[in-house]
Amino acid sequence: xxxxxxxxxxxxxxxxxxxxxxxxxxxxxxxxxxxxxxxxxxxxxxxxxxxxxxxxxxxxxxxxxxxxxxxxxxxxxxxxxxxxxxxxxxxxxxxxxxxxxxxxxxxxxxxxxxxxxxxxxxxxxxxxxxxxxxxxxxxxxxxxxxxxxxxxxxxxxxxxxxxxxxxxxxxxxxxxxxxxxxxxxxxxxxxxxxxxxxxxxxxxxxxxxxxxxxxxxxxxxxxx
Amino acid sequence: xxxxxxxxxxxxxxxxxxxxxxxxxxxxxxxxxxxxxxxxxxxxxxxxxxxxxxxxxxxxxxxxxxxxxxxxxxxxxxxxxxxxxxxxxxxxxxxxxxxxxxxxxxxxxxxxxxxxxxxxxxxxxxxxxxxxxxxxxxxxxxxxxxxxxxxxxxxxxxxxxxxxxxxxxxxxxxxxxxxxxxxxxxxxxxxxxxxxxxxxxxxxxxxxxxxxxxxxxxxxxxxxxxxxxxxxxxxxxxxxxxxxxxxxxxxxxxxxxxxxxxxxxxxxxxxxxxxxxxxxxxxxxxxxxxxxxxxxxxxxxxxxxxxxxxxxxxxxxxxxxxxxxxxxxxxxxxxxxxxxxxxxxxxxxxxxxxxxxxxxxxxxxxxxxxxxxxxxxxxxxxxxxxxxxxxxxxxxxxxxxxx
Numbered sequence: 001x002x003x004x005x006x007x008x009x010x011x012x013x014x015x016x017x018x019x020x021x022x023x024x025x026x027x028x029x030x031x032x033x034x035x036x037x038x039x040x041x042x043x044x045x046x047x048x049x050x051x052x053x054x055x056x057x058x059x060x061x062x063x064x065x066x067x068x069x070x071x072x073x074x075x076x077x078x079x080x081x082x083x084x085x086x087x088x089x090x091x092x093x094x095x096x097x098x099x100x101x102x103x104x105x106x107x108x109x110x111x112x113x114x115x116x117x118x119x120x121x122x123x124x125x126x127x128x129x130x131x132x133x134x135x136x137x138x139x140x141x142x143x144x145x146x147x148x149x150x151x152x153x154x155x156x157x158x159x160x161x162x163x164x165x166x167x168x169x170x171x172x173x174x175x176x177x178x179x180x181x182x183x184x185x186x187x188x189x190x191x192x193x194x195x196x197x198x199x200x201x202x203x204x205x206x207x208x209x210x211x212x213x214x215x216x217x218x219x220x221x222x223x224x
Numbered sequence: 225x226x227x228x229x230x231x232x233x234x235x236x237x238x239x240x241x242x243x244x245x246x247x248x249x250x251x252x253x254x255x256x257x258x259x260x261x262x263x264x265x266x267x268x269x270x271x272x273x274x275x276x277x278x279x280x281x282x283x284x285x286x287x288x289x290x291x292x293x294x295x296x297x298x299x300x301x302x303x304x305x306x307x308x309x310x311x312x313x314x315x316x317x318x319x320x321x322x323x324x325x326x327x328x329x330x331x332x333x334x335x336x337x338x339x340x341x342x343x344x345x346x347x348x349x350x351x352x353x354x355x356x357x358x359x360x361x362x363x364x365x366x367x368x369x370x371x372x373x374x375x376x377x378x379x380x381x382x383x384x385x386x387x388x389x390x391x392x393x394x395x396x397x398x399x400x401x402x403x404x405x406x407x408x409x410x411x412x413x414x415x416x417x418x419x420x421x422x423x424x425x426x427x428x429x430x431x432x433x434x435x436x437x438x439x440x441x442x443x444x445x446x447x448x449x450x451x452x453x454x455x456x457x458x459x460x461x462x463x464x465x466x467x468x469x470x471x472x473x474x475x476x477x478x479x480x481x482x483x484x485x486x487x488x489x490x491x492x493x494x495x496x497x498x499x500x501x502x503x504x505x506x507x508x509x510x511x512x513x514x515x516x517x518x519x520x521x522x523x524x525x526x527x528x529x530x531x532x533x534x535x536x537x538x539x540x541x542x543x544x545x546x547x548x549x550x551x552x553x554x555x556x557x558x559x560x561x562x563x564x565x566x567x568x569x570x571x572x573x574x575x576x577x578x579x580x581x582x583x584x585x586x587x588x589x590x591x592x593x594x595x596x597x598x599x600x601x602x603x604x605x606x607x608x609x610x611x612x613x614x615x616x617x618x619x620x621x622x623x624x625x626x627x
Binding site: 052075078083087095098106107111112158 | 226228229236240532533536537538539540541542543544545546619620621624
């Protein structure tokens, strides 16, 4: 499903350039629950951006569902992000003035789904994450855990083939954090491929496989 | 789908920053209001001038006294005489109608009321040449004129100014310059012709005016109505021929009278109004452009403020085109709100101006309203493109990290 082959990424900063990734190779199969771990500055965010199709590699190839991402243009990348990938962020990134329902329906708008279907599908996934009584609440009226569950619903609404979570529990207390992880486990049991980026070993341990990044290279790749 | 989302997001953003949005739209509001008010007042003024043309009758020229010119030096004024009017009447080349006028200001008294009015000596055909309508009583006849009867016909505003009802004046004696006249008729309202108000005048027979009131044979002006099918130029040449003969002007000498073509003067007035309107509309247009730059500025601020939101939308699958669209629509809506408020304000100002002025009619300037709202939308489109392009080009990975 995901095939990363000797991917390099460097950023040009005028006179010097920073090598965030120095030849990373791995693959992830359908149905896996993988965590990518590493300290800050290790290049894990850069890796996440690349496999999340938010950025393209400087060198090397990246295939997502047999498509060479490096050769796609902006519009095609947007299409992949919309249909193949679901993102969950540390800061939730909900639109502050829209209701939970509207926030969840947002990816469907960019997929040009009919309005009535947008709302029914958004409601359906909100039910799945246990927020059926919070549909018309705005983010400020929700707790941190509830906000992250809205974000999970938004990531799931277009039935993506892969779910990316970047420090999903970073802004939550440990109780709600483990609730979110429980949701991930349930989803994975139903066949959802999940990649979690984290710097906490406790969280990484709950996945099935951990890839550790250090200084832009893979330090270890092992099953838990 | 994307249009709906863009419109909602635009309205949302404008609502959230309401004060900022209104201040930004202010230049657009002022510009549009100025355009609507000026176009409204301009076309209203044009309408008034056109009305006064038709009230005069389409083709009239006036002859006024002029100065004798000898070897390039202007000397004394040369009067127009009743004889000149008669000579014009007798000339049979063109079937025109000649209406001489002799006027001056006289004190008019009725009982204890008195006021100063312009008292005009005219021939009986004056009323039809100038298309006056009689509302009460009768007009004077040729017979009244020849027998120098002391009868008077009052313009529409005279009785109002004297503050005496028509019934009390009709067939009663009034004092004009100390001479007793019988009021025999009242004229309908004609309105101001732009240079004089024919409603504020008293009309008496020409011969009466000449012998009893003013005691002179020179006249102030001759108005000539030219029949349909005869060009004004041809008629003016005929007038020149007759008057040069009457005034004994040799070949090569200049006219000692002036012929004024009213339609030409009105055309000049119309042109001047049009130029004035265009000028103001142009200034207003510049204000719209300045407003557009303000909108561009605020859109750039908005794009920067919402970098994270743009990053998120892109991560969720918004194409660069969808983002471009969203911000262009926001700029267009911002400008159109300004345009609509401005159009309402401008129409209101024009309405106020029209209700304070007797001469200015109120005609809803629909074309200008739609035109300027459309134009402000175009301003939004034009000045929204650059900020929207910046938003569309943002790198989603960088935008998401933006603090």
